[in-house]
Amino acid sequence: MLAVGLLLNSFYSVAQNTTFTHADTLRGAITAERAWWDLTYYHLQVKPNAADSSLTGSTLVQYKVLKPSQVIQIDLQEPLQVQKVVQDGRELKYKRDGNAFFITLNKEQKTGNKESIEVFYSGRPRLAKRPPWDGGVQWVPNGKGNTIISTSCQGLGSSVWWPCKDHMYDEPDSMMISVTVPANMKDISNGVLRSVIDNDDQTKTFNWFVKNPINNYGVNMNVANYESWDEVYKGEKGDLPVSYYVLPENLEKAKVQFKQVPMMLKAFEHWFGPYPFYEDGYKLVEVPYLGMEHQSSVTYGNGYKDGYLGRDLSGTGWGLKWDFIIIHESGHEWFANNITYKDVADMWVHESFTNYSENLYTEFYFGKEAGADYVIGTRKVIANDIPIVGTYGVNQEGSKDMYYKGGNMLHTIRQVVNNDEKWRQILRGLNKEFYHQTVDGSQIEAYVSKHAGRDISKVFDQYLRDVRIPVLEYQFKNGAMQYRWANVVDGFDMPVKVQIGSGKDQFIYPSTDWKSVKAKGTTTMKVDRNFYVESKLAKS
Ligand SMILES: [Zn+2]
Numbered sequence: 001m002l003a004v005g006l007l008l009n010s011f012y013s014v015a016q017n018t019t020f021t022h023a024d025t026l027r028g029a030i031t032a033e034r035a036w037w038d039l040t041y042y043h044l045q046v047k048p049n050a051a052d053s054s055l056t057g058s059t060l061v062q063y064k065v066l067k068p069s070q071v072i073q074i075d076l077q078e079p080l081q082v083q084k085v086v087q088d089g090r091e092l093k094y095k096r097d098g099n100a101f102f103i104t105l106n107k108e109q110k111t112g113n114k115e116s117i118e119v120f121y122s123g124r125p126r127l128a129k130r131p132p133w134d135g136g137v138q139w140v141p142n143g144k145g146n147t148i149i150s151t152s153c154q155g156l157g158s159s160v161w162w163p164c165k166d167h168m169y170d171e172p173d174s175m176m177i178s179v180t181v182p183a184n185m186k187d188i189s190n191g192v193l194r195s196v197i198d199n200d201d202q203t204k205t206f207n208w209f210v211k212n213p214i215n216n217y218g219v220n221m222n223v224a225n226y227e228s229w230d231e232v233y234k235g236e237k238g239d240l241p242v243s244y245y246v247l248p249e250n251l252e253k254a255k256v257q258f259k260q261v262p263m264m265l266k267a268f269e270h271w272f273g274p275y276p277f278y279e280d281g282y283k284l285v286e287v288p289y290l291g292m293e294h295q296s297s298v299t300y301g302n303g304y305k306d307g308y309l310g311r312d313l314s315g316t317g318w319g320l321k322w323d324f325i326i327i328h329e330s331g332h333e334w335f336a337n338n339i340t341y342k343d344v345a346d347m348w349v350h351e352s353f354t355n356y357s358e359n360l361y362t363e364f365y366f367g368k369e370a371g372a373d374y375v376i377g378t379r380k381v382i383a384n385d386i387p388i389v390g391t392y393g394v395n396q397e398g399s400k401d402m403y404y405k406g407g408n409m410l411h412t413i414r415q416v417v418n419n420d421e422k423w424r425q426i427l428r429g430l431n432k433e434f435y436h437q438t439v440d441g442s443q444i445e446a447y448v449s450k451h452a453g454r455d456i457s458k459v460f461d462q463y464l465r466d467v468r469i470p471v472l473e474y475q476f477k478n479g480a481m482q483y484r485w486a487n488v489v490d491g492f493d494m495p496v497k498v499q500i501g502s503g504k505d506q507f508i509y510p511s512t513d514w515k516s517v518k519a520k521g522t523t524t525m526k527v528d529r530n531f532y533v534e535s536k537l538a539k540s
Contacts, residue, residue, distance in 0.1 A: 020394040026073075026100040027157060028343070028395030030169055033073035033102055037063040039170045040114070044162050047180040047203075048223065050147035053139050055080070056122040059163045062172075063116065065109045072117065074101050075159035075166035080123040082163065087117045099159060099166075119163040126160050128152060131289035136160050140288045142224065142247075146185055149223035150287045150299070155344065155397065158216040169342040169438050171213040179221045180205045188222045188245045190214060190297040191280040210296065211279040213436045215340045218295035222285050227251045233265050233282070236274040240265070241281035250286065250304060257304040258284060260326050267364035268331060268357065273428040276338035276436065284326070291325035293332030293354075300325050314377030318362045318370050331357030339434045339444075345390035346441035347397045348464060352388070352406020353427075359407065372530055375411045378404040379532065384467045389441065399467075408532035409463035415530045416459070416495055417452050418507070426451045458492045463532075465489075472496060472510060474525050475538040481519035485510045486536070497528035 025031075039061065046057030061074065076082060077099040085092045085103050094103040101119075109115065128136035132152035137160075140148040151161050159166040176194075179187035183202050191210035198204055226245040233240040242261060246254040261284060265275060275282060280296035287299040290309070302309060302325035312319030335353035356375070363371025382405045390398035399405075417423045426448060433447060445460045462470060466489055474483040481500055485492050493511045500506070501522030508517055519525075527535045 020391070020396070023098045023100075024394040024396070026097060027075070027166065029393040030167060031073055032069070033071050034165060034167060034170070036065065036067045036069040036109075037072060037115075038066050039063050039165050039172050041116075041174055042164065042172045042219075043176040043178070044219070045178040045180075046162060046221065048137075048149050048221070050139055050149065050182075052124065053127070053137070054122065054124045055137070055161060057162065058118055058120040060116060060118045061163075061165070062114065065111050065113045065115060067111055068109050070105050070109060072103050072105060073165070074103060074117075074119055074163050075099055075157065076101060076119070076121055076163040077126065077157065077160045080121055080125055080161075080163075083120040083122060085117055085119050087115070092117070099157075101163075121163050126156075128289070132292045138288055144225070146182065146225060147223075148247075148288055149181075149221065150289065151220045151222075152287075152289060152292050152299070154217040154292070155395070157395075158219055162219070164216055166216055168215055168217075168340060168344065171215055171340070171438060173213055175210040175214055175219070177208040177210070177219065177221070178205055179208075179223070181223050184225060185223050186226045186245075188224075188226060188283065188285045188297060190219060190295055192241075212277050212295075214295050215337065215438075218293065218297075218337055220292070220294040220297055220299065222287055222297070222299065224286070226286070229255070231262070233262050233275075235265060235278070236269050237278045240275055240278050243281060243283045244285075245283065246286040253304040254286070257323060258326070260323050261330070263365070264327055264330050264361065267361045268334060270364060271357070271360045271424060271427055272334040273431045276333060276431065282330075282333070284330075291329045293329045293336050293350075295333065295337040298329045298333070300329070302326070313381065314374045315380065316373045316377040318366060318374045318377075319358075321366060322361060324358070327358055327361050328354055331361075334431055338431055338436060340438045342438045342440055343392050344395055344397045345392045346439075347390065348388050348402040348406050349439065349441055349444055351402040352410060355403040355407035356410040359411065372411070375407050376529060379408055382408070384469065387467060388464045405463065405532070409459075411530060412463075412494075412532045413448065413452065413456060413459060415497060415528065416454070416456060418497075422451075422453070454495075456494070458489060459494050461489045462492055462494075470494065470533040472498075472527055472533055472535040473538045474535065476519060476523045477516075479518065479520045480516040481525060482514050482516045482538075483508060483510050483525075484514045485512050487534075488512060494533075496531055496533065499526045499528075500524070 041062035043060040126136040128138045135152035157166045177189040187206040189208040191208045194207040194209045228245045230243045283297045290301045292299045307320045308324040331354040336350035341349045359371040359375040362374045386399045388398045388402045390396045414423045468487045471487040473486045500519045
């Protein structure tokens with residue numbers, strides 16, 4: 001996902017819901033009707049009809065019984081309707097509660113058994129209002145008598161266009177996506193194209209298979225008269241199939257702009273380890289919205305220009321050296337698709353690291369100072385409005401600061417680690433330790449703290465759960481500099497690099513109590529620019 005409001009030149013804070021509805025809980029909580037079964041496989045079959053912007057289809061849901069229960073929750077958002085639900089050939093009874101369906105199973109559900117149900121549905125799905133931020137389904141006539149169709153649904157939820165277990169904690173181990181479209185159009189979805197079936201009614205069915213766990217909002221369909229080309233990237237795990245799908249009128253400029261893809265793969269494999277989905281390949285697919293991190297089907301709508309629609313968010317010039325959408329959305333293959341949050345309250349796990357990948361890409365090709373310039377330059381769009389961590393169990397994300405403040409938090413932590421190779425190994429280690437998993441933010445914090453060589457849990461508390469920026473207060477007295485942290489959470493003890501007078505850079509270890517260090521013949525101190533903190537000369 002992308003940060004909102006950048007185009008509006010102002011970074012507006014998102015009003016934080018404080019009262020939550022029954023629907024928020026049904027959407028955001030691991031309800032009893034979700035907890036007893038482990039989702040293992042989906043087969044989504046869908047036929048979009050551009051004539052009336054409707055969908056018809058079904059989802060086969062395979063699962064393992066974790067403990068006995070007879071009512072299963074499947075989600076599908078209004079105005080879509082469930083036509084019927086079937087298990088072992090028999091129709092089942094169900095009740096609708098807003099966007100959730102509670103289906104009563106006839107067959108006794110025994111622990112350890114593998115079962116499946118199929119949910120048939122149809123209707124006119126919610127139209128995307130401002131994709132990808134306010135998603136749904138988009139139907140865009142291409143002026144040649146056909147309609148381009150695309151989906152985006154993070155936050156809102158994939159149940160906006162297909163029946164599923166619409167909570168992020170549980171992913172299928174694999175999935176088949178079958179989309180039926182007019183014969184002169186193509187559907188590009190996630191994973192590998194298994195087959196294309198010619199049907200009798202002037203349509204074709206595209207069968208895509210995803211061999212890896214996939215998060216709900218990563219599942220997508222993209223229908224257009226695509227042109228395509230392929231290449232093979234020689235990566236850390238061998239040959240990675242790479243494919244590109246663009247509109248015919250953009251083919252030539254796409255072939256130039258997408259040369260950045262192998263550059264991206266090289267930089268991110270260096271920092272994060274192997275691309276996490278070699279079995280499914282990497283794809284870049286043109287769509288009529290800005291872009292989205294759909295797993296093994298990253299979508300692109302940045303107009304074949306560098307920057308963010310031609311703009312540099314950092315104001316340093318470095319952001320105009322590369323295509324924001326190719327880099328940011330692809331960075332999500334590691335942080336969002338490989339390592340996925342269980343609850344959107346921890347969306348920083350996706351966005352802070354992926355925002356941070358922008359300056360790591362800049363560093364890889366333009367040097368360490370360029371990368372630092374970029375991340376520091378983005379500080380001007382930090383709002384410090386509300387905490388980055390949202391509210392658990394009600395589908396409520398936190399502040400949009402999860403992007404730029406999150407990136408600056410990670411850049412600051414890198415300074416505390418003070419060993420670049422160790423830091424790189426922490427980023428690679430995260431992708432190995434939590435490979436293809438859904439996680440709590442606390443697991444990521446604990447892992448970084450454990451491998452950073454010092455407990456930095458207070459640093460995470462400060463930047464993720466508070467809106468205050470640490471202030472290093474200092475004063476000079478009797479040939480010494482006294483210093484302490486102010487404006488911080490209790491127990492905040494982050495080391496910081498400073499230059500006292502014209503001396504060499506040195507680390508000091510402030511806490512909230514005054515400490516002192518020798519500082520003869522000087523009354524100036526400068527904090528290293530890479531730390532996202534402020535400093536203030538205390539009044540003596
Ligand atoms: Zn993002």
